[in-house]
Amino acid sequence: MPVIELSHxxxxxxxxxxxxxxxxxxxxxxxxxxxxxxxxxxxTTMNMMLNFIKxxxxxxxxxxxxxxxxxxxxxxxxxxxxxxxxFYPQLRVQDLIRYTLDFHHMEGDQAEIDRYCELFQIDRxxxxxxxxxxxxxxxxxxxxxxxxxxxxxMDEPTNGLDPLMHARLFRVLxxxxxQGATIFLSSHNLKEVEDxxxxxxxxxxxxxxxxxxxxxxxxxMKIVTLKGSKLPFDKMKAIGATCIKKEExxxxxxxxxxxxxxxxxxxxxxxxxxxxxxANRDLEEQFMSMYECQEGERL
Amino acid sequence: xxxFRLECKTHIKTLLxxxxxxxxxxxxxxxxxxxxxxxxxxQMDLKSMPKDMLKAFNLSDMAALATIKGYFGYEYQYxxxxxxxxxxxxxxxxxxxxxxxxxxxYLYAQPITRLSIVGSKMLANSLLYTLYWAVSMAIxxxxxxxxxxxxxxxxxxxxxxxxxxxxxxVMGLTFLVFGFLISAFLSTNKSATSLSLGIVFLTxxxxxxxxxxxxxxxxxxxxxxxTALPSTVFKNGIEWKxxxxxxxxxxxxxxxxFWSYKRKDLKx
Numbered sequence: 001m002p003v004i005e006l007s008h009x010x011x012x013x014x015x016x017x018x019x020x021x022x023x024x025x026x027x028x029x030x031x032x033x034x035x036x037x038x039x040x041x042x043x044t045t046m047n048m049m050l051n052f053i054k055x056x057x058x059x060x061x062x063x064x065x066x067x068x069x070x071x072x073x074x075x076x077x078x079x080x081x082x083x084x085x086x087f088y089p090q091l092r093v094q095d096l097i098r099y100t101l102d103f104h105h106m107e108g109d110q111a112e113i114d115r116y117c118e119l120f121q122i123d124r125x126x127x128x129x130x131x132x133x134x135x136x137x138x139x140x141x142x143x144x145x146x147x148x149x150x151x152x153x154m155d156e157p158t159n160g161l162d163p164l165m166h167a168r169l170f171r172v173l174x175x176x177x178x179q180g181a182t183i184f185l186s187s188h189n190l191k192e193v194e195d196x197x198x199x200x201x202x203x204x205x206x207x208x209x210x211x212x213x214x215x216x217x218x219x220x221m222k223i224v225t226l227k228g229s230k231l232p233f234d235k236m237k238a239i240g241a242t243c244i245k246k247e248e249x250x251x252x253x254x255x256x257x258x259x260x261x262x263x264x265x266x267x268x269x270x271x272x273x274x275x276x277x278x279a280n281r282d283l284e285e286q287f288m289s290m291y292e293c294q295e296g297e298r299l
Numbered sequence: 300x301x302x303f304r305l306e307c308k309t310h311i312k313t314l315l316x317x318x319x320x321x322x323x324x325x326x327x328x329x330x331x332x333x334x335x336x337x338x339x340x341x342q343m344d345l346k347s348m349p350k351d352m353l354k355a356f357n358l359s360d361m362a363a364l365a366t367i368k369g370y371f372g373y374e375y376q377y378x379x380x381x382x383x384x385x386x387x388x389x390x391x392x393x394x395x396x397x398x399x400x401x402x403x404x405y406l407y408a409q410p411i412t413r414l415s416i417v418g419s420k421m422l423a424n425s426l427l428y429t430l431y432w433a434v435s436m437a438i439x440x441x442x443x444x445x446x447x448x449x450x451x452x453x454x455x456x457x458x459x460x461x462x463x464x465x466x467x468x469v470m471g472l473t474f475l476v477f478g479f480l481i482s483a484f485l486s487t488n489k490s491a492t493s494l495s496l497g498i499v500f501l502t503x504x505x506x507x508x509x510x511x512x513x514x515x516x517x518x519x520x521x522x523x524x525x526t527a528l529p530s531t532v533f534k535n536g537i538e539w540k541x542x543x544x545x546x547x548x549x550x551x552x553x554x555x556x557f558w559s560y561k562r563k564d565l566k567x
Contacts, residue, residue, distance in 0.1 A: 086401030
């Protein structure tokens with residue numbers, strides 16, 4: 001059963017279409033990445049999922065229940081980390097944690113709270129307003145985890161975190177995933193999405209570009225970069241390589257065929273080329289090619 | 300209940316500040332009564348002033364200024380205006396500030412419905428206002444007992460203050476709930492203070508115009524401050540036609556607030 005199911009959702013702000021006919025689903029236990037350039041509609045989509053804003057069309061189902069009809073039941077089982085953490089500045093961290101548990105009608109496991117606070121090095125006596133950006137983020141993470149959510153929705157959770165805390169956060173999230181929780185991660189840090197997510201949805205101009213299984217796709221796809229004065233476009237096309245970027249003395253090709261055929265072709269072309277690079281297609285490259293394509297469309 | 304506690308905790312300092320300031324001001328004004336009476340305040344000749352204007356500023360009966368009720372009734376009308384502003388500010392800030400400061404993101408990620416958000420905030424702010432008003436009235440009553448003229452009946456004074464406490468409480472709740480309705484449509488609280496001032500002064504002026512000109516007497520219905528002024532209440536008692544009008548405004552504003560907030564796109 002999908003934990004998140006978005007079906008043809010749309011959102012307009014006046015004449016501007018922020019999200020248009022967006023559909024995808026996330027299965028239980030998945031570590032799901034949600035990426036797209038600025039203004040692509042990621043936050044709007046999450047805001048609709050959390051019922052912060054009303055959608056203009058489509059259906060949203062979280063944890064098997066339609067939203068907003070079962071908003072309260074669903075939110076009891078969700079942990080949310082916003083991109084811009086703005087909690088009550090006058091409250092101490094320990095009070096914020098207490099209030100979060102009270103909202104969930106939970107006593108809370110003191111040992112677990114102590115463990116999180118120690119792990120993320122949080123000073124519970126400090127007022128929230130006195131914390132740095134990174135420490136605010138850590139408090140938001142603890143507040144999103146202490147009620148044992150089945151679905152954790154995070155918008156740029158590592159923004160402001162140092163590398164040590166970054167690693168600790170993902171260790172906690174992996175533990176949560178192993179315990180059966182589903183993690184929905186929106187991030188601009190493509191490296192962390194690539195390292196931890198099993199699936200990723202690409203969104204552009206409010207529309208879904210695709211959902212890809214990172215464990216499958218990127219290992220098969222190769223990016224071949226050729227440099228030289230005489231670039232062999234025809235021969236690369238003949239082996240099924242698609243040119244994705246073309247400059248004066250450099251070209252990049254996307255290749256999905258056998259490596260033997262690729263290296264044999266490159267070997268025959270070696271005299272015409274100055275440099276050859278073959279690499280796995282990483283998420284950043286995939287993202288950049290989509291982004292550049294979007295810019296091209298705008299121009 | 301959690302949000303109710305959170306809201307009370309958030310505003311407790313504001314509440315104490317208002318109570319202290321209004322309490323000190325009230326005691327200061329009332330403590331001047333014996334000296335003012337001895338100076339012959341009630342004998343001041345204001346005959347050259349237009350009668351309507353004296354009526355508008357509750358100075359038509361100068362002889363009443365020789366009694367603590369009359370003196371308090373005149374002086375305390377300005378505190379009543381301040382009370383209306385305090386109540387309106389509690390309302391206009393209640394929902395809009397959450398969006399302006401971004402705390403609504405935290406709140407709405409918790410398992411709490413929008414109706415509960417509005418309901419808890421309304422209850423908490425009503426309680427805060429009630430506390431403010433109860434303490435202010437208690438201080439005012441004690442001040443009047445301390446500085447009353449000889450021969451003034453404490454029982455009579457208590458009865459008048461009980462009526463004033465009720466009328467003023469309804470007046471404040473009217474501004475508070477109407478402020479909530481405005482707050483439900485705002486996405487920032489930048490204009491909350493100016494809107495609160497505007498609502499209270501506009502309705503006060505409507506009451507003044509209503510009193511000055513009989514053709515516009517109906518305007519008094521739109522003036523919660525005017526109908527709850529101590530001089531009016533001490534003279535006419537509780538005027539139920541105005542109380543019912545306030546209650547209708549409270550109920551309609553309340554329902555419209557719930558209705559509009561449920562449909563609102565929250566700015567996060």
